[in-house]
Amino acid sequence: MIDMNDVYEKVMELAKRRGFIWPTSECYGSVAGFIDYGPLGAMMKRRLEDIWRYFYVIQEGYYEIECPTIAQEAVFIASGHLKGFSDKMCQCPHCNEFLRADHVAEGGGIAGGATMSNEELSAAIASCKCLSCGEVLGKVEVFNFNLMFKTSIGPGSQRTGYLRPETAQGMFVDFTRLLRFYRDHLPFGVVQIGKSYRNEISPRQGMIRLREFTHAEAEIFVHPDKKDHPNFSRYANYKMPLFTAIQQEKNEQPITITMKEAVKQGLIANEYIAYYLALTHDMLVKIGIKTERLRFRQHLCTERAHYASDCWDAEIYSSRFGWVETVGIADRTDYDLTAHAQHSGTPMTVFIQYEEPKKIQRRRIIPNMSVLGKQYRTKAKAVFDALSNATPDVDGAEIEVDGEKIHIPINLFEVRDEVIEVRGEDIVPHVIEPSYGIDRMCYAVLEQAYDEDIADGETRTVLRFSPTIAPVQVAVFPLMNRDGLDTIARDITHALQKQRILAEYDDSGAIGRRYRRQDEIGTPFAITIDYQTKEDHTVTVRDRDSMKQIRVNIDRIPELISTLLNGTIHFSSL
RNA sequence: GCGCCGAUAGUGUAGUGGUUAUCACUAGGCGUUGCCAACGCCUAAACCCGGGUUCGAGUCCCGGUCGGCGCACCA
Numbered sequence: 001m002i003d004m005n006d007v008y009e010k011v012m013e014l015a016k017r018r019g020f021i022w023p024t025s026e027c028y029g030s031v032a033g034f035i036d037y038g039p040l041g042a043m044m045k046r047r048l049e050d051i052w053r054y055f056y057v058i059q060e061g062y063y064e065i066e067c068p069t070i071a072q073e074a075v076f077i078a079s080g081h082l083k084g085f086s087d088k089m090c091q092c093p094h095c096n097e098f099l100r101a102d103h104v105a106e107g108g109g110i111a112g113g114a115t116m117s118n119e120e121l122s123a124a125i126a127s128c129k130c131l132s133c134g135e136v137l138g139k140v141e142v143f144n145f146n147l148m149f150k151t152s153i154g155p156g157s158q159r160t161g162y163l164r165p166e167t168a169q170g171m172f173v174d175f176t177r178l179l180r181f182y183r184d185h186l187p188f189g190v191v192q193i194g195k196s197y198r199n200e201i202s203p204r205q206g207m208i209r210l211r212e213f214t215h216a217e218a219e220i221f222v223h224p225d226k227k228d229h230p231n232f233s234r235y236a237n238y239k240m241p242l243f244t245a246i247q248q249e250k251n252e253q254p255i256t257i258t259m260k261e262a263v264k265q266g267l268i269a270n271e272y273i274a275y276y277l278a279l280t281h282d283m284l285v286k287i288g289i290k291t292e293r294l295r296f297r298q299h300l301c302t303e304r305a306h307y308a309s310d311c312w313d314a315e316i317y318s319s320r321f322g323w324v325e326t327v328g329i330a331d332r333t334d335y336d337l338t339a340h341a342q343h344s345g346t347p348m349t350v351f352i353q354y355e356e357p358k359k360i361q362r363r364r365i366i367p368n369m370s371v372l373g374k375q376y377r378t379k380a381k382a383v384f385d386a387l388s389n390a391t392p393d394v395d396g397a398e399i400e401v402d403g404e405k406i407h408i409p410i411n412l413f414e415v416r417d418e419v420i421e422v423r424g425e426d427i428v429p430h431v432i433e434p435s436y437g438i439d440r441m442c443y444a445v446l447e448q449a450y451d452e453d454i455a456d457g458e459t460r461t462v463l464r465f466s467p468t469i470a471p472v473q474v475a476v477f478p479l480m481n482r483d484g485l486d487t488i489a490r491d492i493t494h495a496l497q498k499q500r501i502l503a504e505y506d507d508s509g510a511i512g513r514r515y516r517r518q519d520e521i522g523t524p525f526a527i528t529i530d531y532q533t534k535e536d537h538t539v540t541v542r543d544r545d546s547m548k549q550i551r552v553n554i555d556r557i558p559e560l561i562s563t564l565l566n567g568t569i570h571f572s573s574l
Numbered sequence: 575g576c577g578c579c580g581a582u583a584g585u586g587u588a589g590u591g592g593u594u595a596u597c598a599c600u601a602g603g604c605g606u607u608g609c610c611a612a613c614g615c616c617u618a619a620a621c622c623c624g625g626g627u628u629c630g631a632g633u634c635c636c637g638g639u640c641g642g643c644g645c646a647c648c649a
Contacts, residue, residue, distance in 0.1 A: 017585055017600085029623065029639045091575080100647075147648075201575070201647050209648080328649070458611065479608060512610035528609065540609075547610070
């Protein structure tokens, strides 16, 4: 066992040295909040994303789209990011500390600071004390600090653009196109994997809080009254630890319970949320997260966004950082579509046909346009409108236009009682949003894979990656770099590559050193060609974790390695 | 952003203001080696950046950058 306290240092040192993660533009001194994925890191991240794609695109059938990382200002005005994603801040002139201006106001007994204008707030807090050093602030400037990166589109800064703080907005604004693509019916889902940007005040904790990060989000558009997932049975009996709001408030431990039961008891708002909680658990286990380091925490009402009706975080336990929020699963209701419909003027609704057309009794008042039009001329439109809402008696109708009471005789309009058929209604779908921080998943995978054991009296460093995400999938070694062993090894390498397997050939140095090198980067299997190979056409396959070997006929190698990699069979069963 | 601490080959490190900057591992080459970091020979490789003090700075001072911790901030 290894001392878990310094795993972070050890795994980051290894990650840097072996080409998983590097500080960005290191020769110019790096920039906090940005990282480079090296050759092995990029490969591993790609495999992780592909597992994500397997779940959402293949299994769920939600197609992936790709929107720009820069969007025009209007998008973020509508989404609320321009307002809501910024804080009013000020700087204490005495200690230079940056402070939330509304927090300062609150500390001075002034409520509602967040809704004041900057000038008002500046005046309000002049008499307040600095929350850091306690001095009276005096006259300070209040300014907005927005977490979005701002840029200009085109020459002359004609148009303001922002780097997206989430991929979600691109999918919302494409709603009408998507609806058409999915042939006008609910539910449907769409996903996007890409970079998102947040100008964090203080990025720290390595890969945990980045200014540019990879976001994998799914937006599932559902009928507001039908939040039962059509494939709920897949995860209905799935059990996992839920840290509900109730448990958190009562200081209790998470409870392990099936999804079906959790929905039934009202702990989870609906089947959709429950389904994606379970799917997320399923996926995180597949990429190698240990179940005991996984829990799902429900947001308390106080921390939930005002529009979300239920929200959960998948949290992964890090020996360095504690419970880290890695995935957020929220029911965003109709907030986003309503906002974009309002601001853009494009209706974002779905026409839902009733099973049976509804017959509705309706009274229509049809004015005699030719007479009334001539009579009221410019007022005619207002008269028509007022008349259609009037309740006429036998003499006619009394209406009021611009404060003037008007009597319209019965012969100038017709009252028609009719039964009309309504075949359906326009509804604004609700959005279920699972949102994944890919970089945090990468870190969790690295941290949890890191291990040291003792082999032949020496410490062996090994990344115990799941075979599904290991960057290098198999290593091929000729025992000796001569006598034709190298040729056989190269042939096997090529045969593996033909099967789309990333195989690395290595003939340098002692065989033990080669095994260790691959152990350190988490390569799950190694094939060694020895002198017996020349006699009976067999090679050895070595398992990274147990260091055990079996002999296999060369012809079986590509297929065997494929099945070992995709988890169909385990080495221990061979 | 504030405060404290730190930064030396790819990695980890030693280094009283004074020769050519220490050591180990790693990496590359050659030899050796018949299954787990073996061995021999050889090679490559570093004082974060910018100022200042000094005859002389890896070392002292100031500023910056990056990293760690605490505070603050933060889906």
